[in-house]
Amino acid sequence: MRLPYSLRIAAAALAAGGLVAWGAHQGEALSAAPGAPTRALSGTAAEQTALRDLYAQALAAGERDVVFYQAATDSEWQRVWIAFSQAFPGIRVTYMHVSPQGVTERLDIEKATGAHYADIVSQPVNVIQAIADKGYLQAYSPPTASGLPERFRDPQARVHYAYSKVFGLAYNRRRTAAAEAPRTLDQLLSPGLKNQFEYVSPGGGAGTTDVAIVTLRERGLLSREQLQALRDLGRSGGGPESSITALAQGRIAYNAWAYLAPLARQRQQGAPVDIRFDPELSLLVPFGQGIVKAPAHPHAARLLLAWLLTPDAQALLAKEAFALGTMPGAPSPAGFPTDPEQRRLYEPPPPPRAAALLAQATPELKAIWQSPQRLKPQS
Template identity: 50%
Template sequence: MRRLPYSVRLLLVVGVLMGVFALGTRQAVFTDEEVTQRTRALTGTAQQQADMEALYHAAIKGGEQQVVMYQAAMDYEWQPLWSRFSQAFPGIRVTYMHLSPTAVTDRLDVEKVTGAHYGDLISQPVNVVMDIADRGYLEGWTPSSSASLEPIWRYKDQVYFTFNKVYGLGYSTRRVGGETLPVDVAQLLDDKWRNSFEYGAPGGGAGTTDVALLQLLTRQRIDLQQLRELRDRGGAGGAQEAGVISLAQGRRALNPWAYLPPLLRQQRLGVPIAIEYPADFTLLVPFGQGLVRQPAHPNAARLLLTWLMTPDAQALLASEAYSLGNLPGAPLPPGLPEEAAHTARVNMLSPQETARGLKEWMPKLRALWQQTL
């Protein structure tokens, strides 16, 4: 399908957005109950708690009853987290909007053109969020809770990589036993696994496979010939939730970079799937958060960003969103072994290295999978 020119897309989004403003729509609010008193204690240092209290009272005084988050992830992953935020800060709800990397910049363009500001925070994959910052969509601010966040997890004092999404080797227990799983890329490319595995196509919107291949290329764990074999012997299918569904239905035996949250939820429902963490298939993808310029709810936005870097939120990211926080002492999500997490952190590139590498390699990988390299 031919892609519409940017100007046309922008006009279309303007129309839709103005309709949203006219109707006063509040999308994906995640706490049905009206919380009227605090039921969740604050954590962090005394100064951090005092800063959050000040932002909270300023938000309430200013009538900021919501904070709007634009994120590239499914809403159900974050519902429990936002509910806990409202327990800590009664009277403020998180309004969550699932926007793709392209859609979020279109949306911010519209808000800038119309002056009708709706969003407060963005949360996007590593290369996307840094590009958004470079294009001037974000404003700088330093939360007191970021004091212990290592410099590698900051960008321009506009982006804070508060957590990583977790991926591992997913498999159908109906089709393969854990003891026979491949332990590296070379074993995955053996004839026994031909047409038995699936991954998100490189160069696509999710970017998971691109990050995985970039890390393998950097570590010299895969070469150009093996990339061709990966293309020819496996299947470029759905990413994220779609890849887990393929495993759950038994259409594929393996997914080398399966997304932990939907896999773990399906497994807990009794679906015959599981996940292991060999080094070549264990992946941490940083997600960065930042304040949009002229946020609609400035105090509530700063409050949520500050809260995400508290011990309470970092623990909830693991237990509720199955992600791995970047603050010191952040707990592991269920089922992720400490050794695997340590190895993944050692192997991963910095956010800036990842962004630079993806700019170089995504076009090459897309061309290779289209057989034009």
């Protein structure tokens, strides 16, 4: 007898060695069967009609789930998925946390076994481009994407970047005042701040610090000597969540290129942390979404991808996931600049260029951070 879909996907998660972390409590807020929507659609009349058509197609095909692989913790996204199911009752987002380091391996396994569980893959700029270039994603142009800037779409329509994660300089208010926090890279790399700041260890190709380094280099704002100072003066941590925890506990004074979402959660829980957004120490990392070539729920996947680009979803991304939508007029998460021109100061190079720069820089950064030797100055 064929196992239920939920059991088959859970078994695959276990077999893949723990690559997946399940979300909690989402099903409690979702209807088990189609019914009257409790959330209004947004966008133009034509876009709303297209969304209803996609919804009808998904229901007619018996699609009640859409599986979303993403590198972000579930707590940031639960309310976004609940809103989707309120707009399209009877279809549930099955969210699966798959790291940038594990997602390609996961897709390789699915291709080799023929067990296709992913519908949509959502990953940072260089990872999603690599997945597309390996031929894992199909071409699809959402009916809601007409206003999406060209830099946020793959020319072959395999990837659309619905949002960017937001990063800034986070600080512990018990250890420093906002006025004393560094505002430039030179200020951060002052010898007086040795071992007082932390950042995600570079060299993995998908980390925030990697993106920050190639962005600063592209702008001519990072010298080889500064790269040496970053390695020697700061502490390289394991990941964005652990660095924010260290900051909240007062073990460090600053977290460079800190991820806004976990910081906002810590702040809501009363931790003495805050964040500021100065261009050299802040960053937007585009996350792209694509539909796999053999999705289990093709109509529901197109529906979700299209809905993420609507005004309603773009506002939810800012409010609930602390992310910045990429559609024109998308609101900023609390505290982040609202002026579109100012927000461009935090963007890395366009996705294809950023992906190429990261591929070039990864071996160098890995060698630097693994070597105790000082760097040779640039000639």
